[in-house]
Amino acid sequence: MAQNREFFYRRLHSLLGVIPVGLFLTQHLVVNHFATRGADAFNKAAAFMEQLPFRYFLEIFVIFLPLLFHAIYGLYIAFTAQNNVSRYGYFRNWMFMLQRLTGIITLIFVVWHVWETRVQAAFGVEVNYDMMANIVANPFMLAFYIVGIVSAVFHFANGLWSFFVSWGITVTPRSQQISTYVTMGIFVALSIVGIRAILAFV
Amino acid sequence: MSENRTIRIIVTRQDRPDTAPYEEEFVIPYRPNMNIISVLMEIRRNPVNAKGEKTTPVAWEMNCLEEVCGACSMVINGKPRQSCTALVDQLEQPIRLEPMRTFPVIRDLQVDRSRMFDSLKKVKAWIPIDGTYDLGPGPRMPERKRQWAYELSKCMTCGVCLEACPNVNSKSNFIGPAPLSQVRLFNAHPTGAMHKAERLEAIMGDGGLANCGNSQNCVQSCPKGIPLTTSIAALNRAATIQMFRNFFGSDEV
Known part of the structure; x- marks a missing residue:
């Protein structure tokens, strides 16, 4: 690694987590929410996404490359921290620890999820309502999916809070406090969207 | 009654930068209005541990004694703070003293900042x-x-x-x-x-x-x-x- 690149990598990590990865997560959960309107509605929405023009370009540059960088550099960040919530049980220190923990859970979940859906699709399996229904028919997998979704959403919402601090948008303690309320509101709202969507396959 | 009161202190000690840390307990007579510095001075005056064995005095750093120099920082009951303004009457006993391990330990409670x-x-x-x-x-x-x-x-x-x-x-x-x-x-x-x-x-x-x-x-x-x-x-x-x-x-x- 070249010298003096850390600042650039950290800022890139912060930016990519929101744009495009965070936006993609939101869009993905919203599209999945079509499942609450029945199998046909979901299949139609999934087919629309699948038939977007420049699909491979979009997948590589909006999803896979940013996600890969964010995940690998994020692992490095997570493992350079020495968590100390037992000594310093402050709210933000807990959020610091949870941000790293949910990041790792989300990475494990996403790797599994991509293998089970996108990679299988590349092997010729059709991605549709039945595919997901089969996966979550297993209660263990349903629990794994719910934990994965909640982790991903928390990591995004709390990451948004850090994004505002890291880029110098929220400077005062007051603005950071309000930002906590707003981002935790986003966490609750997106969690509801995500969990409603996954339960629609049961 | 008050002449029988004592203070229990558990100090995490380390003889040299490259040796393993160990704990040593001390019991010293209580005086009102003591701070951690005066406790450590009391141990230095009579370096005998709780088992009655003669030991070396505990090494620590201090300078201003009024919380403006920062030299006497150590971990007191789990929280890093200055030992000059850590008052015994406000601390739970036994009082645990540890060095700030984020820094290289020179000896006992003394670190290299x-x-x-x-x-x-x-x-x-x-x-x-x-x-x-x-x-x-x-x-x-x-x-x-x-x-x-x-x-x-x-x-x-x-x-x-x-x-x-x-x-x-x-x-x-x-x-x-x-x-x-x-x-x-x-x-x-x-x-x-x-x-x-x-x-x-x-x-x-x-x-x-x-x-x-x-x-x-x-x-x-x-x-x-x-x-x-x-x-x-x-x-x-x-x-x-x-x-x-x-x-x-x-x-x-």
């Missing part, structure tokens, strides 16, 4: 006024701003914020909150601002500003109540602007 002073050099935490001729008086600082800057100038490089920070450890090269806040202080000074970009470039290097993970333990732990996380966020904003200036170009050099 050199990395903090090196960081201050790295970020140019001073105002250059020397020249080959008299440069005359600098621009005046508004009184309101002076009062604001005074809060930041209370930093005594004690190391408590580094000890509390989860991102300052042997696996990372993060310089920690204290020197960062000093950049904000010196960049706010009208003469210091002439070297603003240099200081920002220094903290935009490896182990600098971007390594902050926002656990905000520093601001909760600072004995001087310095708004460290506000400083870091303000520097984040300044660094964002500096980053765009560097890339897209600016006449504000």
Whole structure:
């Protein structure tokens, strides 16, 4: 690694987590929410996404490359921290620890999820309502999916809070406090969207 | 009755920088209004541990005895703070004393805080006024701003914020909150601002500003109540602007 690149990598990590990865997560959960309107509605929405023009370009540059960088550099960040919530049980220190923990859970979940859906699709399996229904028919997998979704959403919402601090948008303690309320509101709202969507396959 | 009262202290000791730490318990007679320094002085006066064995006096650092020098910082009952202002009457017993392990331990409770002073050099935490001729008086600082800057100038490089920070450890090269806040202080000074970009470039290097993970333990732990996380966020904003200036170009050099 070249010298003096850390600042650039950290800022890139912060930016990519929101744009495009965070936006993609939101869009993905919203599209999945079509499942609450029945199998046909979901299949139609999934087919629309699948038939977007420049699909491979979009997948590589909006999803896979940013996600890969964010995940690998994020692992490095997570493992350079020495968590100390037992000594310093402050709210933000807990959020610091949870941000790293949910990041790792989300990475494990996403790797599994991509293998089970996108990679299988590349092997010729059709991605549709039945595919997901089969996966979550297993209660263990349903629990794994719910934990994965909640982790991903928390990591995004709390990451948004850090994004505002890291880029110098929220400077005062007051603005950071309000930002906590707003981002935790986003966490609750997106969690509801995500969990409603996954339960629609049961 | 009061003459029988005692104080129990458990000290994490270490004989040399490369030897393993061990715990030693002491019981000393109670006196009213003692602080941790006077407890350690009592142990030094009569270095006998709780088992009645003769031992070496506990090594620690101290200087001002009024919480302005930062030298006597140690971990007292799990929290890093100055031992001069840690009053025995306000502490739960047994009182546990440990060194701030974020720093290399020299002996017992004595640590080497050199990395903090090196960081201050790295970020140019001073105002250059020397020249080959008299440069005359600098621009005046508004009184309101002076009062604001005074809060930041209370930093005594004690190391408590580094000890509390989860991102300052042997696996990372993060310089920690204290020197960062000093950049904000010196960049706010009208003469210091002439070297603003240099200081920002220094903290935009490896182990600098971007390594902050926002656990905000520093601001909760600072004995001087310095708004460290506000400083870091303000520097984040300044660094964002500096980053765009560097890339897209600016006449504000």
